[in-house]
Each structure stands twice: as structure tokens, then as C-alpha cells.
Amino acid sequence: MNISLRNVSDHNWYACTKLKVKAEQQAVFPVPVVYWIAESKFEPHFELRAVYSGEEPVGFAVFCSEADEEGNHWIMALMINEKHQGQGYGRAAIKMLIEQLRLMKAKRVMIGHRPNNEVAGRLYESLGFNKISEELIDGEIVRCLSLS
Template identity: 60%
Template sequence: MGIELKQVSIENWYDCTKLKVKKEQLNVFPAPIVYWIAESKYVDDFELRVIYCDDNLIGFLVFCKKPDSDGNHWIPAIMIDENHQGKGYGKAAMKQLIELFESMDAKRIMIGHRPSNIIAGEMYESLGFKKASEEIIDGEIIRLLQLH
């Protein structure tokens, strides 16, 4: 599986807006991708990547290139299109993103997910993300991956 993270560009941004999650996931991923693209033009820290598998656009992610005041690099969004879920692409994309953070000399990565999104929680745990606390914050379980 040839997973690659590419910049959002003039050539692929519109195709990104066509990515969709399953209907039952709309409460987990309520913001359409066009929202993230627009917000990234005003939130200086957001980096966008398109997830490709063998040159097919299959997903999208957003991460913060600068750490917050506690030294955490956040991943606000990652999604795999409904037609490509369940094939290991999300985990492969997360591994590449973790490598990118390591190349940036990041120390801590944070991500949140809804408590009902058990599949995401299990995937993050399998990558080494631990619960940052038992408290639900803004409706999400917050997880931390310590890199160094």
C-alpha cells in the first residue's frame, strides 16, 4: 500500500471537498473539508495534507506545525473517505504523520476523538497514544503520544 501525504494544492483542493464519511459518522466529523481549507487561510498554524494511496485521493488531515504553550502538537482532524475505510489507510497515514512530526523534532502529539468512536481510539492506542486524562474534554477523549 503506497500511502503518501501531499500538500493541498490548486490541483487537488476541489477533489478534497468531495471526500465524505459514512452517514453514521457525520456526528464525529461534522465539519466539511471545505471548512478546514477555508480556516487554514486564517489560522496560521494549520497544515493540511491530502492522503493518497497509489495516486488515488482517499483522505484528508489537519495538523498544527507549531506546538501550543505546553509543547503539544495537535492533530485537529483526520478522515478517510467512506469508500476507503477499513483498509488500514488511516493507520498508515498516521504513521507517516508521526514520522513528519519526528522530523520536525516534535516532542508530544495530541489528538482527540469522541468516546463513541471506538475504532479511532483503538487505532490511536495501537500507535502508542495514551489517554491524557480520564476526563472528557469538549466531548472528546484526549490522547497523547510522547515522542522523545
């Protein structure tokens, strides 16, 4: 599997907007890629990455390049296009994001997911992300991975 993370740029942003989840997943990933691209223009600490398999964009990710007031770096979004799910791209992409954040001296990585997104929950848990609370935060289960 030849996976890479590439900056979203004027060369690939439109292809990224074509990425989408399956119709039945709209409730667990309701925000389209174009929204994240737009928001990043007003949130300078948002970093956008396209997930590529070879030369084909297969997914999209957003993370914060700066820590929040508690010292946490957040992965705001991770999605794999409907046609490429179940092939290991999500796992590979999140591992690459974790390594990028480690190089940025991140101490803790936070990620959230909707309660009914059991696939994401199992993936994040298998990578060492632990629930920080049994209560939902903004409608999501929030998980933390300690890098120190």
C-alpha cells in the same frame, strides 16, 4: 499499499472537498473538509494533507506545525473517505503524520476523538497514544503520544 501525504493545493483542494465519511459517522466527524481548508487560511500554523493511494485521494488530515504553549503538536483531524475505510489507510496516514512531526522536532503529539468513535480510539491506542484524562475535553477524549 502505495500511500503518500500531499500538500493540499490549488490542484487537489476540490477533490479533497469531495471526501466524506459514512452517513452514520457524521456525529463523530461532523466537520467537512471544506471547513478545514477555509480555517487554514486564517490559522497559518494549520498544515493540510491529502492522503493518497497512488494517484487517488482517499483521506484528509490537518495538523499544527507549531507547538502549543505546553509544547504539544496537535493532529486536528484525520479522516478516510467512506469508500476506503477499513483498508489500513488511516493507520498508514497517522504513522506518516507522526514521522513528519518527529522531523519537526515535536516532543508530544496530541489527538482527540469523540467518545463514540471507538474505531479511532482503538487505532490511536494501538499506536501508543494514551488518554491524558478520563474527563472529556471539548467533548472529546484527548490522547498523547510521547516522541522523546
